[in-house]
Amino acid sequence: MSGTGTTTPIPPVAGRADGYRPGRTLPLRVELARQVKRRRTLVMGAVLALLPFVLVAAFAIGGQPEGRNGRVTLMDTATASGANFAATCLFVSAGFLLVIPVALFCGDTVASEANWSSLRYLLAAPVPRARLLWSKLTVALGMSLAAMVLLPVVALGVGAVAYGWGPLEIPTGGSLPAGAAAQRLLVVIAYIFVSQLVTAALAFWLSTKTDNPLGAVGGAVFLTIVGNVLDAVTALGDWRDFLPAHWQFAWADLIQAQPEWSGMIQGAAVSVAYAVVLFALAFRGFARKDVVS
Template sequence: MTATAPGRTPGSADTAAPGRTPGSAAPAAPGYTPGRTLPLRVEAVRQLKRRRTFVMAGILAALPFVLIAAFAIGGTPDGARNNRITLMDTATASGANFAATCLFVSAGFLLVIPVALFCGDTVASEAGWSSLRYLLAAPVPRARLLRSKLVVALGFSAAAMLLLPLVALAAGTVAYGWGPLKLPTGGVLPAGDALLRLGVAVAFVFVSQLVTAGLAFWLSTRTDAPLGAVGGAVGLTIIGNVLDAVTALGDWRAFLPAHWQFAWADALQPHLEWTGMVKGAAVSVTYALILFALAFRGFARKDIVS
């Protein structure tokens, strides 16, 4: 990191333009509007064309077919053998059940990966390619650059959350038929209500992953190594899961986002329960807002040399 000369902002050019003294503000170019730099459409297309986007989409889309093959090879799950029916035991009851099962097996870890990848790779990759300073020299205001990248990263994360259950619902309907959602606790939900409940569950899973998004995005503004930002966010998320398993922490676990990560299961009850999801969403959003604020604050003061 290099020292910033007095009178100029970090990342500005060292050479003064003809006709003005070093350190003075550059006159705005005719037609230049800060609010029109780096449009969301441009950033979205740039991220969409990257290979890691297609790889991640392929992995998420493949999971339902892997589970269908596993059930075909291993047989239909049966919880009657241990007198305990779980969501996994009802996976083959209908397409809705299969979609819920795919969400259950992936929410704890697999869905963490795309969020950490899209949010942790977005700024750090530009620094790693040594293109970040050229974006700022465009000139793109720092706050707008971060805002555009964050909005696109969260949009891709939300798309990943939707891709898995949608593919699972379609594949499950073909494999097991269309029908009501069989509840592990007993009873069924009509197919229409089941879709709404699954939508609530997916929405909560996305909100609960905002903490991972905040961690990844903050780390992405602190390092030039994308793998460090992505891996750091995943690692800290795993640590949170481990701490939640320490029952000796007692009520302190309620302040851990991981404590509420499966609160979406309350949506798959005969009567929808909001308490756990509201508490979990409040914890996740609070942590995420703090981390996003730290990212913007730190990036605004950082001397960009990459």
């Protein structure tokens, strides 16, 4: 402070413009607007929204599902109510269809910028590398969750119109009131999202390693399929417990009178463990990467 009572201004940091705030670069709303407007987002949303209509048409043409060899499955109760139909849509799509939007949104996000030769310009803005990855990852995960919510919400509405609003008929016997069924479906969606974190992390890591979006998305989908194949090899025994694919349908334990949580807890733990490692590799590798595109 000078003798006149005025304060001495703090000189700006060398190489940094006045008013620059690293945490305010690439706001989430800007990244979200960019990703939502892309054609692949609109196409993916349309595919997920149309699936319930396709299944209703299939049941209308093929007739009511019937039990096989005296054993009733979730598919066989699909037309019992709107809640049953929504649960069936999740059942038929969780193994593969819902993997695609996760791999697409998380695998395309960084690699597409490199492919368009715009990644280096984003970093020159300047957007800190960690900030860029956090913004893109947050938006990609948000859009993946939105995709998982869109399908059952549309299915619940379509099913309620086609088959009525009523309790969820449990395949093994009994039923759940509509309100309780809706709550269970919310938990199912949350679990499917957590179980797909490993696919999201794998796609995101590949997206930071290549400038080919198709390679990142396709690689994540391919390795997810490999995991499903390995899980079908019963000779692996208890080793399958370490495969995320082994627990992808553990949420079916909620579709019963007394829910069972142990499988879902194990599945969530396995998925999160793999995801944390892969996300860490993505951030660590990208921080040291020589970005030339």
